[in-house]
Amino acid sequence: MMRVAIIGGGIVGACAALAAQRAGFIVTLIEPETPGGEQAASYGNGCWLSPSSVVPPAVPGLWKKLPKFLSDPLGPLAIRWSYLPKAAPWLVRYLLSGWTEARVMRTGHALRALVRNAPELHAALAEEAGVGHLIERRGLLYIYPTRADFEAEALAWRVRRETGVKWLEIGEDELRQREPDLDRRYRFAVLVEEGGHCRNPGAYVAALIGQAEAQGMKRVRTRATGFTIEAGRLKAVRTDQGEVAADRAVICAGAYSRALARAVGDNLPLETERGYHAVITDAQVGPRTPMMPSDGKMSLTWTETGLRVAGQVEIAGLAAAPNWKRAEILRDHLLRCFPGLPREVPTDKIRFWMGHRPSMPDGLPCIGPASGSSDVFHCFGHGHVGLVAAPRSAELVAAWLSGAAAPFLAQPYSAARFG
Numbered sequence: 110m111m112r113v114a115i116i117g118g119g120i121v122g123a124c125a126a127l128a129a130q131r132a133g134f135i136v137t138l139i140e141p142e143t144p145g146g147e148q149a150a151s152y153g154n155g156c157w158l159s160p161s162s163v164v165p166p167a168v169p170g171l172w173k174k175l176p177k178f179l180s181d182p183l184g185p186l187a188i189r190w191s192y193l194p195k196a197a198p199w200l201v202r203y204l205l206s207g208w209t210e211a212r213v214m215r216t217g218h219a220l221r222a223l224v225r226n227a228p229e230l231h232a233a234l235a236e237e238a239g240v241g242h243l244i245e246r247r248g249l250l251y252i253y254p255t256r257a258d259f260e261a262e263a264l265a266w267r268v269r270r271e272t273g274v275k276w277l278e279i280g281e282d283e284l285r286q287r288e289p290d291l292d293r294r295y296r297f298a299v300l301v302e303e304g305g306h307c308r309n310p311g312a313y314v315a316a317l318i319g320q321a322e323a324q325g326m327k328r329v330r331t332r333a334t335g336f337t338i339e340a341g342r343l344k345a346v347r348t349d350q351g352e353v354a355a356d357r358a359v360i361c362a363g364a365y366s367r368a369l370a371r372a373v374g375d376n377l378p379l380e381t382e383r384g385y386h387a388v389i390t391d392a393q394v395g396p397r398t399p400m401m402p403s404d405g406k407m408s409l410t411w412t413e414t415g416l417r418v419a420g421q422v423e424i425a426g427l428a429a430a431p432n433w434k435r436a437e438i439l440r441d442h443l444l445r446c447f448p449g450l451p452r453e454v455p456t457d458k459i460r461f462w463m464g465h466r467p468s469m470p471d472g473l474p475c476i477g478p479a480s481g482s483s484d485v486f487h488c489f490g491h492g493h494v495g496l497v498a499a500p501r502s503a504e505l506v507a508a509w510l511s512g513a514a515a516p517f518l519a520q521p522y523s524a525a526r527f528g
């Protein structure tokens with residue numbers, strides 16, 4: 110039987126490992142940390158399984174805000190001056206990818222292929238792993254102070270409509286009934302009924318990896334460093350602790366995938382969009398449905414461990430220390446959304462986290478064969494949508510492993526687009 114090494118045990122690696130097993134491969138996971146642990150973006154994200162996450166981060170006119178991003182270190186998108194020279198090529202590509210509406214629409218279609226059906230797919234995966242309770246499907250709410258604020262986001266909703274997302278508009282009275290604890294400055298909302306959320310992304314990843322292990326997957330607790338390739342064919346994945354023999358390998362190391370991709374011939378513009386969360390562990394009030402306030406661009410979601418607010422984008426690289434003021438901004442916005450929460454949250458009742466979104470500049474992941482060996486496959490760079498998009502990404506991994514046709518058009522995710 111063919112052996113496949115999955116490199117990285119976040120949500121993308123977990124779904125890839127299960128898909129590889131289903132395709133009949135012997136699977137080894139190479140992961141230096143605890144799967145689903147705090148090192149992974151998959152641990153601390155906003156929990157959204159959003160079939161409406163089809164709008165790439167860069168949209169026309171964003172460049173006009175660049176001076177603000179550089180001058181306001183605490184804005185929702187901030188770029189650290191000291192990191193600017195390193196990030197500049199990525200930023201240029203980022204802005205260009207959203208330069209026209211046509212480009213945004215094209216990206217929207219490619220994203221939709223990865224996120225549609227996601228709540229059902231996750232529900233099935235969770236059920237099989239014995240953690241069905243971690244996936245809830247009660248929709249996702251986008252909340253606005255006024256209808257005019259919703260209309261000001263016309264492009265985003267046009268992309269959603271054209272890619273097949275459906276929604277319900279909710280007026281003030283209905284919003285009060287649905288969300289009695291929400292601050293009254295929000296008077297309009299949009300409900301995406303097909304949306305879902307995960308109540309504990311870290312535990313979910315751990316359960317999926319546990320299931321793969323129960324089905325025979327071997328886990329090697331070490332860091333992958335490169336590949337042994339002879340005449341274009343993969344022999345082994347190199348690690349800190351020697352070689353792991355493999356016929357195929359899938360790179361799923363999230364924001365840490367760049368050096369591995371380079372080791373197999375692809376110099377790809379992978380950057381980290383650092384994000385933060387705050388969790389209030391004993392909140393008594395909060396949203397009935399996970400929600401995103403238009404004036405904060407953050408997700409507010411109940412989890413098993415408390416009320417989580419997640420968001421912010423900080424371009425400052427993998428090495429810089431967290432700036433916890435950014436997590437405090439999230440906390441303060443959450444408190445403003447729910448006046449029933451205490452004005453001061455004691456430090457032992459709140460937890461802050463920072464993690465690394467693995468982001469390509471055009472808002473699409475890299476999924477496809479590496480140029481240095483057709484035995485190595487890229488599956489990383491999922492940016493803001495890695496949780497929701499992991500099962501469909503794994504379908505592409507499984508098709509590649511089995512030599513079958515891709516179940517949907519895979520070309521938009523190819524590394525060759527950066528060639």
Ligand SMILES: Cc1cc2nc3c(=O)[nH]c(=O)nc-3n(C[C@H](O)[C@H](O)[C@H](O)COP(=O)(O)OP(=O)(O)OC[C@H]3O[C@@H](n4cnc5c(N)ncnc54)[C@H](O)[C@@H]3O)c2cc1C
Nearest residue numbers: 117119120121150151154155157333363384494495496497
């Ligand atoms: C604040 C925030 C909010 C977000 N909200 C959402 C959301 O609501 N919905 C959504 O869909 N997405 C969201 N995302 C994005 C999502 O979390 C990521 O896209 C996704 O978790 C990426 O998964 P991954 O498996 O590729 O990477 P990770 O989860 O980062 O996992 C990578 C793994 O690779 C391991 N690794 C690293 N280097 C090596 C190596 N050399 N060898 C072996 N293993 C290695 C790491 O230890 C880690 O466990 C959010 C992200 C953030 C930061």
